[in-house]
Amino acid sequence: MRKCHEFIESYSVSVFCSTLRLIMNFESCVGVAIWRYCSLALVCIVFCSQALAEGFPSVVKKIKPSIVGVGTYLPTRRPPAKLLGTGFVVGSGQRIITNNHVIDKNLDHDKRERLVVFSRADDGKTKLLTTRILSKDVGNDIAVLGIAEKLPALTLSRSAMAEEGEEVAFTGFPIGAVLGLYPVTHRGIISSLTPIAIPAPSSGSLNAQKIARLRNPTLVYQLDAIAYPGNSGSPLYDVRNAEVIGVLNMVHVKSTKEDVLSKPSAISYAVPIKHAVKLVDKVK
Numbered sequence: 001m002r003k004c005h006e007f008i009e010s011y012s013v014s015v016f017c018s019t020l021r022l023i024m025n026f027e028s029c030v031g032v033a034i035w036r037y038c039s040l041a042l043v044c045i046v047f048c049s050q051a052l053a054e055g056f057p058s059v060v061k062k063i064k065p066s067i068v069g070v071g072t073y074l075p076t077r078r079p080p081a082k083l084l085g086t087g088f089v090v091g092s093g094q095r096i097i098t099n100n101h102v103i104d105k106n107l108d109h110d111k112r113e114r115l116v117v118f119s120r121a122d123d124g125k126t127k128l129l130t131t132r133i134l135s136k137d138v139g140n141d142i143a144v145l146g147i148a149e150k151l152p153a154l155t156l157s158r159s160a161m162a163e164e165g166e167e168v169a170f171t172g173f174p175i176g177a178v179l180g181l182y183p184v185t186h187r188g189i190i191s192s193l194t195p196i197a198i199p200a201p202s203s204g205s206l207n208a209q210k211i212a213r214l215r216n217p218t219l220v221y222q223l224d225a226i227a228y229p230g231n232s233g234s235p236l237y238d239v240r241n242a243e244v245i246g247v248l249n250m251v252h253v254k255s256t257k258e259d260v261l262s263k264p265s266a267i268s269y270a271v272p273i274k275h276a277v278k279l280v281d282k283v284k
Contacts, residue, residue: 069118086172093150098233172234188225246270
């Protein structure tokens with residue numbers, strides 16, 4: 001089969017070149033022009049094919065240094081560090097976006113428990129950075145944290161909502177730090193732009209929060225790639241250019257969309273990045 005493909009490819013190129021030579025012989029000036037344009041087109045096709053083949057791995061390499069773990073540190077606890085979710089660096093390199101539910105914990109200040117960010121240094125060692133909450137949007141489950149050290153930052157998309165069918169990826173810590181602080185990447189497509197709220201089967205299943213969401217439904221991205229609890233706060237990005245278009249959310253959205261199910265599905269969701277952009281702009 002491989003030899004067959006090679007023969008067809010070789011034969012096609014041969015016919016292509018022979019046809020162009022005939023054109024050149026028939027009318028010299030026009031033939032040369034066509035030859036040049038076709039040669040340029042052929043070079044572009046080869047170049048683009050290589051770019052597409054090598055493009056996504058280079059995007060992942062660009063993304064990974066900006067991925068951090070978000071958790072707490074308590075000196076008397078064993079182990080003292082506890083990873084709660086994922087975050088990613090934006091802006092000046094001192095701002096981190098994550099989910100609000102990831103950092104919405106009651107810290108034991110009497111025992112010196114503090115909110116921290118876990119980052120991998122160039123030598124592979126884990127750095128522990130103290131962080132503080134700068135701003136949060138409880139309704140969309142987004143939070144912005146601040147750190148003193150500068151880290152590589154990702155670019156946030158300023159475009160409109162991404163479309164259904166677009167290829168996307170997300171990188172984070174799906175099962176926490178069980179296997180070490182190594183970011184994991186998942187790839188898929190946007191399956192649907194879906195409202196975060198769904199109609200209730202009866203008035204008895206409604207509460208104030210659900211009624212508010214039904215009145216002003218917010219669209220979120222539904223994905224065909226599977227995410228896990230540790231992925232909460234991971235960046236959802238365009239596989240072509242690494243621009244962040246959303247924030248993975250494995251608790252807030254699912255608790256609303258799927259509370260009518262006896263067993264939650266494996267469907268993943270992400271909150272559009274426009275909600276995070278507003279928060280980041282506030283704390284510049």
